[in-house]
Amino acid sequence: MDFTKIIEPLNDAQRAAVTAPNRAMLVLAGAGSGKTRVLVHRIAWQIQVEGIPAHSILAVTFTNKAAREMRQRIEQLLNISTHTMWIGTFHGLAHRLLRRHANAAKLPDTFQVMDSADQLRVIKRIVAAMNLDEGRWPPKQIQWFINAQKDEGKRARHQLESGDFYLRQMLAVYKAYEETCDRTGLVDFAELLLRVHELMRDNPDLLDFYQRRFLQVHVDEFQDTNTIQYAWLRLLTEGKDNLFVVGDDDQSIYGWRGARIENIFNFQKHYKNHELIKLEQNYRSTGNILNAANKVISMNEARMGKELWTNAGDGEPISLYAAFNELDEAYFVVERIKAWVNEGGLRSEIAILYRSNAQSRQFEEKLMSTGTPYRVYGGLRFFERAEIKNALAYLRLMANRHDDASFERVINTPARGLGAKAIEDIRLLAKEQEVSLWQASALLVEQKAPSPRARTALAGFMDLIERLSQETGELELYQKVELVNEHSGLVYLYQTEKGDRGEEKLENLVELINAARLFDAEQENEENLSELDLFLAHAALEAGDMQGDDFDDCVQLMTLHSAKGLEFKLVFMVGMEEGLFPAQQSADDIIRLEEERRLCYVGMTRAMRQLYLTYAESRRIYGRENYPKSSRFIREIPPELIQEVRLRGSINRPGNPINTTGFKVQSHRFNLGQRVGHAKFGEGVVLQIEGEGAQERAQINFKQAGVKWLMLNYAQLEAL
DNA sequence: TTGTTCCAGCTTTTT
DNA sequence: GCTGGAACAA
Numbered sequence: 187m188d189f190t191k192i193i194e195p196l197n198d199a200q201r202a203a204v205t206a207p208n209r210a211m212l213v214l215a216g217a218g219s220g221k222t223r224v225l226v227h228r229i230a231w232q233i234q235v236e237g238i239p240a241h242s243i244l245a246v247t248f249t250n251k252a253a254r255e256m257r258q259r260i261e262q263l264l265n266i267s268t269h270t271m272w273i274g275t276f277h278g279l280a281h282r283l284l285r286r287h288a289n290a291a292k293l294p295d296t297f298q299v300m301d302s303a304d305q306l307r308v309i310k311r312i313v314a315a316m317n318l319d320e321g322r323w324p325p326k327q328i329q330w331f332i333n334a335q336k337d338e339g340k341r342a343r344h345q346l347e348s349g350d351f352y353l354r355q356m357l358a359v360y361k362a363y364e365e366t367c368d369r370t371g372l373v374d375f376a377e378l379l380l381r382v383h384e385l386m387r388d389n390p391d392l393l394d395f396y397q398r399r400f401l402q403v404h405v406d407e408f409q410d411t412n413t414i415q416y417a418w419l420r421l422l423t424e425g426k427d428n429l430f431v432v433g434d435d436d437q438s439i440y441g442w443r444g445a446r447i448e449n450i451f452n453f454q455k456h457y458k459n460h461e462l463i464k465l466e467q468n469y470r471s472t473g474n475i476l477n478a479a480n481k482v483i484s485m486n487e488a489r490m491g492k493e494l495w496t497n498a499g500d501g502e503p504i505s506l507y508a509a510f511n512e513l514d515e516a517y518f519v520v521e522r523i524k525a526w527v528n529e530g531g532l533r534s535e536i537a538i539l540y541r542s543n544a545q546s547r548q549f550e551e552k553l554m555s556t557g558t559p560y561r562v563y564g565g566l567r568f569f570e571r572a573e574i575k576n577a578l579a580y581l582r583l584m585a586n587r588h589d590d591a592s593f594e595r596v597i598n599t600p601a602r603g604l605g606a607k608a609i610e611d612i613r614l615l616a617k618e619q620e621v622s623l624w625q626a627s628a629l630l631v632e633q634k635a636p637s638p639r640a641r642t643a644l645a646g647f648m649d650l651i652e653r654l655s656q657e658t659g660e661l662e663l664y665q666k667v668e669l670v671n672e673h674s675g676l677v678y679l680y681q682t683e684k685g686d687r688g689e690e691k692l693e694n695l696v697e698l699i700n701a702a703r704l705f706d707a708e709q710e711n712e713e714n715l716s717e718l719d720l721f722l723a724h725a726a727l728e729a730g731d732m733q734g735d736d737f738d739d740c741v742q743l744m745t746l747h748s749a750k751g752l753e754f755k756l757v758f759m760v761g762m763e764e765g766l767f768p769a770q771q772s773a774d775d776i777i778r779l780e781e782e783r784r785l786c787y788v789g790m791t792r793a794m795r796q797l798y799l800t801y802a803e804s805r806r807i808y809g810r811e812n813y814p815k816s817s818r819f820i821r822e823i824p825p826e827l828i829q830e831v832r833l834r835g836s837i838n839r840p841g842n843p844i845n846t847t848g849f850k851v852q853s854h855r856f857n858l859g860q861r862v863g864h865a866k867f868g869e870g871v872v873l874q875i876e877g878e879g880a881q882e883r884a885q886i887n888f889k890q891a892g893v894k895w896l897m898l899n900y901a902q903l904e905a906l
Numbered sequence: 907t908t909g910t911t912c913c914a915g916c917t918t919t920t921t
Numbered sequence: 922g923c924t925g926g927a928a929c930a931a
Contacts, residue, residue: 249920277921301921321914375921410920443919542917544923564919601907727921747918769917785918808916809922911929916922 191263192230196223203463204228208236208402210427210457212450214434216494217479217791218470218753221432222252225404226259228430229271232402233264241270242401244422248410250275250728252751256406272400276415278727280378283385285715285723290392291385296586296719297371299726303570304591305329305374311594312362315617323355331356332363336376337412337444339383370590370622376414383418393421401428408433408453412444420456427457435490436483439747439785441777450490468494468791470753472501475797478823479790485822486780494791503829504797506820511804512545512761516552518800518831519758523558523741526756533559535755537742539789541767545760546743553741563744567729573680573691574698578725580670584655585718588622597623600679603643611640624648650674663717664703671695746789757793759786762801763814786819799828803871804887813871813887855898856884861906864888864896869906 215221232238342361408431423429438447509515579592616626658666680688772778870888
């Protein structure tokens with residue numbers, strides 16, 4: 187058998203991981219060290235050399251994108267179909283298992299997955315029904331609480347009435363929420379994972395079946411697993427230790443949403459005979475970038491220890507720009523982008539990375555005004571748009587009448603005279619009878635309880651759903667969607683909507699039909715589900731790509747978080763300021779600060795050729811002018827790796843007088859951002875310097891006296 | 907039912 | 922200082 191193709195492209199460490207005998211494996215894969223390659227080749231190795239049948243392979247990722255990529259690359263490498271392999275996200279695979287074993291999992295066959303927006307709506311309704319004040323019990327916070335409980339594997343009943351008032355109340359809502367979900371057949375994201383864990387834990391036969399079936403379990407981004415995900419993995423591999431995990435503790439940036447970096451450390455305890463392999467050779471960045479990143483991350487206490495290296499040479503130093511304010515920062519970045527493009531570079535090779543989404547605006551405006559195409563990541567995705575969710579709500583009701591969240595969403599969309607009063611009546615009865623809103627509505631219509639007008643409207647609505655459901659029974663999925671769009675009145679609603687927003691919504695509805703048509707092609711239907719059910723699950727589990735044309739050559743704008751896993755030749759990390767990055771809220775908690783530092787490490791290691799760090803000496807935040815300090819992360823980079831750039835100032839890099847930036851070189855007696863002291867005004871920071879010789883003057887922001895322009899020949903400033 | 911006004915909130919995000 | 926959502930008035 188020819189397996190050179192599997193092991194030949196690998197370096198020693200990668201090869202050791204790929205060809206290791208079957209046992210628990212922990213691969214610590216640094217940024218850009220070929221993590222996915224190892225995973226893909228490991229699976230290929232097992233199939234081709236170890237003779238493990240494809241259907242015995244389980245590979246788990248966090249994102250659909252990662253799962254798709256893995257599939258593709260295995261197919262490419264081995265030239266085989268990956269159809270029978272279980273490759274997917276934790277949530278996707280959990281969904282599949284729950285569909286297969288709905289009864290054992292105590293779920294109705296018609297259960298539907300809801301996304302976090304749906305979940306929030308349900309919680310809001312419960313809060314209202316329990317007569318709780320939304321101000322004192324913010325639904326967002328409750329949602330967070332419930333999800334955190336589920337991530338830890340805890341049910342409402344697990345904690346007794348011991349805790350304080352706050353906790354008791356939270357648990358009461360959690361309990362009511364669980365009941366609502368059970369009654370309405372709705373399953374949130376965290377529930378998918380928790381259910382599957384319980385399903386396997388409580389059904390030994392089932393567990394045994396899957397333990398035998400999956401001869402090899404692979405996990406990507408292991409540092410991002412939460413408690414329940416790891417518990418499930420342990421259950422599946424119990425006694426066999428056939429678990430192959432790849433991760434990087436230094437890139438753990440999702441602790442705030444339940445990821446447990448400790449899982450990596452615990453892995454070593456739980457799997458006594460495991461083998462640990464570190465991948466430290468980096469194929470992405472220059473030596474300077476790696477050295478700087480290594481230095482920064484080395485400041486963290488809680489880590490396994492790892493040092494990236496490359497044999498690709500040092501490359502350019504890291505550039506640091508101290509902007510006067512956020513506008514100047516944007517101006518500078520866009521200037522550098524123009525220069526890059528002028529030298530023949532592509533815009534798509536460039537990323538602007540920021541800590542928080544709010545920072546994108548200044549860059550968007552500047553890019554817009556210079557006519558530079560750009561693309562902002564984040565924001566609403568296709569299946570999250572209101573018009574799409576409305577159409578889906580009709581479809582969901584057709585699939586499951588008891589889906590209260592969908593019922594409420596569209597009972598009066600488009601308006602059909604069922605206002606707050608009518609909905610309140612339905613809710614009340616539903617609560618009283620402990621039935622779904624649909625059932626309560628049926629009762630109301632029967633009892634002729636509400637006003638005749640409301641009753642007619644309600645009966646009409648229910649009839650609409652029934653008719654849609656029956657009439658479309660035999661049709662192709664996309665035809666169903668088409669019919670729903672029309673008969674629900676949504677098309678008419680958006681056609682007649684004022685302004686130009688309606689047009690885009692109509693286009694999206696058409697796009698939904700398209701999505702349904704294309705969906706037929708990808709058959710992942712092993713469980714004999716109806717196409718509609720599958721499509722709805724798909725919509726919830728894969729909210730779709732961000733908008734924007736991948737085809738255009740665009741500058742990429744995104745948060746540091748969403749940059750994980752990506753790479754760009756030219757990277758700008760902007761807003762490198764205390765309070766922004768690291769975020770204010772994380773500054774004095776060591777655990778959170780270390781996560782911020784890892785985020786910085788993630789950002790730096792995105793850069794292949796050139797990395798720019800920028801900060802503003804003055805920045806408007808919430809309408810107030812701030813004079814932040816530069817980020818401590820900048821100071822954690824060895825100065826000799828940094829080259830300071832001054833638009834009108836000098837290159838300020840000890841021991842290197844060469845101007846590589848193309849900007850005019852001019853020297854002043856003080857530097858921008860420098861702390862200075864004045865006999866009368868006290869301590870301040872230099873904001874701007876202009877003029878030369880006798881005309882040289884500086885704008886200083888004094889702590890007490892505020893911002894002042896001073897002639898440097900007269901003012902006796904001293905450097906601090 | 908719709909448009910206006912007011913007010914809180916304001917890291918990071920996938921599924 | 923801006924935004925999105927809720928409350929309110931017409």
